[in-house]
Amino acid sequence: MAEQRKGVILHLLSKTAEISQPGVSALATSARGVQNLNQSLAVEWARDNIRSNVICTRLVDCASEDDGKQLASLGALAAYYCSDYAAYITGSSVGIDEI
Numbered sequence: 001m002a003e004q005r006k007g008v009i010l011h012l013l014s015k016t017a018e019i020s021q022p023g024v025s026a027l028a029t030s031a032r033g034v035q036n037l038n039q040s041l042a043v044e045w046a047r048d049n050i051r052s053n054v055i056c057t058r059l060v061d062c063a064s065e066d067d068g069k070q071l072a073s074l075g076a077l078a079a080y081y082c083s084d085y086a087a088y089i090t091g092s093s094v095g096i097d098e099i
Contacts, residue, residue, distance in 0.1 A: 006049040008082045011038055015058040015095055031056075035093055042091030051090035053081050057097055070097050 013031045016024055034054065041052040057074055059067060073096055080086055 004049070007051070009038075009041060009050065009052040010078055010081050011035075011052070011054045012060050013054055013056045014060045015056045015097065016061055038093065039091045046090055051081075051086070053086075053089060053091070054093040055081070056093060056095040059097070073097075 011034050013034055014027060016027060038052050038054045041050070045052065055074065055077055057070070059070060059074055077094070077096055081089070
């Protein structure tokens with residue numbers, strides 16, 4: 001910030017945290033905290049040209065060899081968020097797959 005350079009913060013969250021089900025209350029609570037942090041950073045740091053976004057994916061929990069296409073999609077989305085093409089996107093949360 002002191003050098004007035006642009007930046008990107010990209011949070012990866014478990015898609016499981018967005019679904020109400022038994023046994024994931026701690027995961028869901030922490031994920032909501034990260035999503036709240038994401039939105040707060042987006043508002044607070046926008047004037048410093050720093051963007052913050054979230055990608056929710058089940059691949060955070062476990063990735064198998066069969067997930068090649070989804071891993072490629074995750075990489076492409078992350079690259080997009082970090083590129084200048086997404087220069088005006090901040091505070092967003094997007095999921096890229098289904099459970």
